[in-house]
Amino acid sequence: MSAATSRWFAVGVGTAARRALAERGGLAFTLTFYAVIVVVITALWRAAAESGGGTVAGYDATALTWYILASEAATVALNIRMIEVVGDDIASGAVATEMLRPASVLGVRMAAEIGRALPRLAGCAAVGVVVGATTVGAVPSAAGLALSVPALVLAIAANLLAQHAFAAAAFWVRDARSTWFLYQKLVFILGGMLLPLETLPGWLHGVASALPFMAMAYVPGRLASGHVEAQLLVVQAAWIAVLAGVAATAFAAGERRVQAVGG
Amino acid sequence: MAEAWANPGAFWTQVIAMAVNDVAWVAFWLLFFDRAGEVRGWDSSRVLLLFAVLTTSAGLVLGLLANARSVGTLAANGGLDALLALPVPPLAHLLVRRIDTANVGDLVFGVALFLVTGGPTPARLGIYVGGVLAASVLLTGFPLMTGSLAFFVGRGEAGDFGLHSILLLAAYPADIFTGAPKLILYTVVPAAFVAGVPSTLVDDPDPRTALALLGVAAAFGVAGWATFTLGLRRYTSGAVWTRA
Numbered sequence: 001m002s003a004a005t006s007r008w009f010a011v012g013v014g015t016a017a018r019r020a021l022a023e024r025g026g027l028a029f030t031l032t033f034y035a036v037i038v039v040v041i042t043a044l045w046r047a048a049a050e051s052g053g054g055t056v057a058g059y060d061a062t063a064l065t066w067y068i069l070a071s072e073a074a075t076v077a078l079n080i081r082m083i084e085v086v087g088d089d090i091a092s093g094a095v096a097t098e099m100l101r102p103a104s105v106l107g108v109r110m111a112a113e114i115g116r117a118l119p120r121l122a123g124c125a126a127v128g129v130v131v132g133a134t135t136v137g138a139v140p141s142a143a144g145l146a147l148s149v150p151a152l153v154l155a156i157a158a159n160l161l162a163q164h165a166f167a168a169a170a171f172w173v174r175d176a177r178s179t180w181f182l183y184q185k186l187v188f189i190l191g192g193m194l195l196p197l198e199t200l201p202g203w204l205h206g207v208a209s210a211l212p213f214m215a216m217a218y219v220p221g222r223l224a225s226g227h228v229e230a231q232l233l234v235v236q237a238a239w240i241a242v243l244a245g246v247a248a249t250a251f252a253a254g255e256r257r258v259q260a261v262g263g
Numbered sequence: 264m265a266e267a268w269a270n271p272g273a274f275w276t277q278v279i280a281m282a283v284n285d286v287a288w289v290a291f292w293l294l295f296f297d298r299a300g301e302v303r304g305w306d307s308s309r310v311l312l313l314f315a316v317l318t319t320s321a322g323l324v325l326g327l328l329a330n331a332r333s334v335g336t337l338a339a340n341g342g343l344d345a346l347l348a349l350p351v352p353p354l355a356h357l358l359v360r361r362i363d364t365a366n367v368g369d370l371v372f373g374v375a376l377f378l379v380t381g382g383p384t385p386a387r388l389g390i391y392v393g394g395v396l397a398a399s400v401l402l403t404g405f406p407l408m409t410g411s412l413a414f415f416v417g418r419g420e421a422g423d424f425g426l427h428s429i430l431l432l433a434a435y436p437a438d439i440f441t442g443a444p445k446l447i448l449y450t451v452v453p454a455a456f457v458a459g460v461p462s463t464l465v466d467d468p469d470p471r472t473a474l475a476l477l478g479v480a481a482a483f484g485v486a487g488w489a490t491f492t493l494g495l496r497r498y499t500s501g502a503v504w505t506r507a
Contacts, residue, residue: 033427040432040444040447181281181365182284186287195295
């Protein structure tokens with residue numbers, strides 16, 4: 001990434017973040033939604049641990065609680081219907097005006113979405129720490145929690161890139177809006193948002209571990225639950241590189257198609 | 264419905280996509296109970312019944328009354344102007360004006376799931392239908408109420424968040440929880456009455472529980488109508504070109 005590209009990307013992130021912070025109502029709703037969801041889901045898993053003799057797949061109640069707090073923060077901070085939004089912009093031709101900018105359409109969008117997500121992520125993290133501390137007490141590992149912070153940011157980036165890659169189908173398929181349902185469920189289960197991947201049957205655990213969705217929720221959850229596995233950050237970075245390549249290629253091909261048909 | 268059917272390919276693509284989405288939720292619960300075993304009296308068969316009620320009622324509301332979730336956005340963006348010019352009751356027309364074809368897949372899936380896993384007998388089927396209808400009234404009234412807050416605070420996200428909250432929480436058996444979470448599910452966000460209570464009635468019919476369900480559904484239905492009606496009096500035009 002050149003210095004000029006880095007500069008406008010940073011400006012985009014900063015502008016979007018300031019805008020998100022100014023939308024206090026939207027931020028409040030996101031944090032309230034997150035609080036309600038994690039209170040309920042962590043209670044579910046603690047009940048499961050209680051019924052299972054104290055642990056589920058090697059996670060005790062405390063670890064499960066902090067896992068869910070992190071995995072949910074990584075996804076709630078994002079617009080769950082981003083694929084639909086991007087798909088609509090592509091289908092309506094709005095993306096054509098974005099192509100007039102002397103900057104990558106994908107890059108500008110990513111900067112804006114990352115900037116919008118960061119204040120929400122910070123808020124969810126703060127709420128999550130309060131919920132965790134009041135329900136199960138201290139985090140299992142301070143080192144794990146510290147590693148989960150960059151993991152959350154990387155998870156956001158991976159998720160956004162993948163969503164844009166999915167949404168790029170709208171350049172070819174007129175109605176790709178419904179794919180957001182499927183994508184969301186892939187993140188929920190294969191991404192480990194709702195349940196740690198270790199709870200999956202062996203074969204499915206293997207499949208999930210080989211897919212990029214695990215970088216979007218499982219990694220920050222795993223780290224926050226007390227498993228200090230710093231190599232997972234490397235895995236996230238690798239998936240970000242792959243997803244960036246896929247998204248960029250898809251958008252480049254799609255933009256050429258828009259030009260070809262006179263969009 | 265005619266508009267939705269104008270593109271049959273897209274219609275069926277979205278219906279199938281939603282059905283696959285629901286299969287993923289079924290998979291989650293099967294995986295969960297495979298690991299956790301029975302949790303506070305709930306097992307996979309009870310949860311599948313809960314899910315059948317949830318998807319059927321959600322499909323009815325989000326599919327056929329799709330604008331129930333959009334009231335807040337429409338009010339905040341001035342999208343009600345064209346609607347108010349029509350000689351029809353605004354709320355009724357607003358609710359049926361749009362169909363979300365993807366959620367029709369929920370309706371189909373829910374009915375199929377009940378028929379396959381719910382052990383349908385005439386009595387169970389009758390309770391299932393009644394429970395679904397009550398849940399549908401609740402699922403319409405709650406987002407209508409939260410969305411109509413946009414008339415007063417000027418922001419449209421409350422309806423969508425309210426709907427997402429109640430749908431997400433309704434997918435979890437309330438009895439699994441204790442304390443504050445359980446209280447939330449029976450009061451502030453009455454998700455327990457959307458699927459948990461109706462599905463329990465199918466397995467264990469109880470007149471008092473049935474009355475409670477009907478009462479809560481009616482209360483939120485009325486609250487939704489009242490909030491919308493009162494809010495509409497405050498509505499001012501957004502000068503936006505829209506379709507009625």
